Amino acid sequence: MIPTKPHAALLASPGLGHLIPMVELANRLITHHDFHVTIFVVTMEPTASNKPIDLLPKQPYTSPTLYNLVVLPYVDSSAQMSPSDKIMTRLAIMMRGYVPSLRAELGSMKHNPTLLVVDLFGTEFLSLADEFDMVKYVYIPSNAWFLAMTICVPLLDKQAKHVGPLNIPGCKRVEYDDILDPIFDPENKDYDAYVRIALDLGTADGVLVNTWEHLESKTLFSLKNNKILREIFNKRVYPVGPLVRPVSLDYLGGELLEWLDDQPKESVLYVSFGSGGTLSSQQTTELAWGLEMSQQRFIWVLRPHIEHDGAGALFHAMDGQGQIISQYLPHGFLTRTHNLGKVIPMWAPQTEILAHKSIGGFLSHCGWNSTLESLVNGVPIIAWPLYAEQNMNAALVEEELGVVIRPKVLPTKGVLGREEIKKMIIKVMEDDDGIKMRVRAKEVQKYAKEAFTIEGSTLKSFSEIANTCENRLTDQRAKASIIN
Structure with missing residues (x-):
């Protein structure tokens, strides 16, 4: 069934650091742009409780009237992991095991979703958006500088260990001590997992980043205009931050x-x-x-x-x-x-x-x-x-x-x-x-407050996202009418 307004499906990787930003993104889509939202949660182990609300901390994150929170059935991927695998590799293997579960959940929803948003470790789920004719975004609950570094990782020489600062076209370089661990050792599985994520980002319709124009104007400009970066990554980057929980x-x-x-x-x-x-x-x-x-x-x-x-x-x-x-x-x-x-x-x-x-x-x-x-x-x-x-x-x-x-x-x-x-x-x-x-x-x-004003980068980003989803919803209705 085609919904009367856009319905977003958000997928959060395990951990509060991934779930909480998704909840705040959901709140923004619902309260300011009239979306229906379902948040799908992946867990690293069988939960003791069947109540999704128990996955959230003792804070006002949940309001059943605002969005649905669905815990995907636990999938044990331990047999595919080796004791030497590090966290990024383990997360990649585990998330891969949940693709059939999310496919089944999306297929059983009352309304056909219009938008799929996954976080950095959920990029393998983007193919499901094509199956269900959805707009697809990756939400990076971090900054644009981190995104710029990530999309440049596939350019590194896998045959050589990294020994100096990492230069990013048009952006501030990453000093040696600040570089992520997977980049140091190309023989490590985490390096392969990170490269795969970086390449998968290019299959999305766009990337949402929890930052705003004034905070990272140079990096956001380069992601949009730098010739080398655009050759690597030619998708739209939307600054949607700062998304933080309201004070109570x-x-x-x-x-x-x-x-x-x-x-x-x-x-x-x-x-x-x-x-x-x-x-x-x-x-x-x-x-x-x-x-x-x-x-x-x-x-x-x-x-x-x-x-x-x-x-x-x-x-x-x-x-x-x-x-x-x-x-x-x-x-x-x-x-x-x-x-x-x-x-x-x-x-x-x-x-x-x-x-x-x-x-x-x-x-x-x-x-x-x-x-x-x-x-x-x-x-x-x-x-x-x-x-x-x-x-x-x-x-x-x-x-x-x-x-x-x-x-x-x-x-x-x-x-x-x-x-x-x-x-x-x-x-x-x-x-x-x-x-x-x-x-x-x-x-x-x-x-930070000005980012959410009419002239602010964040409000503009959300308006463009909402318009894109409304257009997809119109297309879905047109296709449905032809079929009927």
Whole structure:
């Protein structure tokens, strides 16, 4: 049946870092462009609950009246994986196994979908859009610089290991220490998986990127106009950001909100490494001492040490504070810092915390979701990248905007000592450099809001996407009338 308005099918790869941006994209399509939306979710293991809502964190992400959230039946692809396979290869194999499931779900839908959107790891699903006569886009929940690097990867010489900066036509080069791991070793399966994704991007009708014109004007211009880039990738790039979750202060909770309200303006450092970020016990100890020695107010979201990864019982033990949390920290830390800060186990309402007037800095892993949440709230960042493209994110925001400071030694290369951590915290929270960073961060915040105005790049992108889908819907109706 042909729907009366466009119906979008969005496919999210496993993990909150992929699901949450899809939810925000869905909210935008629904509330501003009157789409029907179904989000299909892929999981890495059988879920204990049959309720899709349980896949989302304790935040206002879900509204059953807005969109459908469907968990695809679990597919066990472990037999196709080897113990040496890394995360990108594993994700590619796993996602491939879900193609028949999504095909079946699309075929059983009451209304024929008009639009298919997949993320970076779902490019193999794009062929389904042709089967169902859908507009097809890839949504990159990262920045345009990362997209530019990705589409250039197939040009690299597979016979030679990469040993220097990566030059991207018309764009800022990627320094050696910031390059993604798969590029370093062409003999690694992750390299092949990454190249395949890069090539698959060219089969989409366009790419959506969670950025905006003012943030990456040079890169977006090059993706549109640079001759070499256009020969590699001749599809339209739509800046649709910053897509971040709206603030709901009710989710701060009474005790945390009261504590934040009692702190001076821009005096609290928020410390979090995202939904998947963990530190070693040695690094956790150094960070704790750095926080204490700085004597700055803080909120620290603490997760189990990386040495304990996979010990499921530990995650349940972290549900409470007290003695369970203290075993991960220097002796007496919680007592000595009782009047300075809050240590929160596992999870905190990050969007709400960053939006609070008392927050003056963010010590972050620089995942793009967290980076955007910091930018839209005018909060400068202490960069602590851990994996994926996080080093690139930190470099982009430091060099282009001047609202980030990076440590002398990358956290991926060694342990940061307490003295350096203390100095970085004081620099952002107290020194003149930190004050200047906050001023610049407030300017970025202003430009982020302007992206959604009538003249803004984001509103224009969504209008063009909606018009393309309306045109496809008209074509579908015309075809249906001929058949009937």
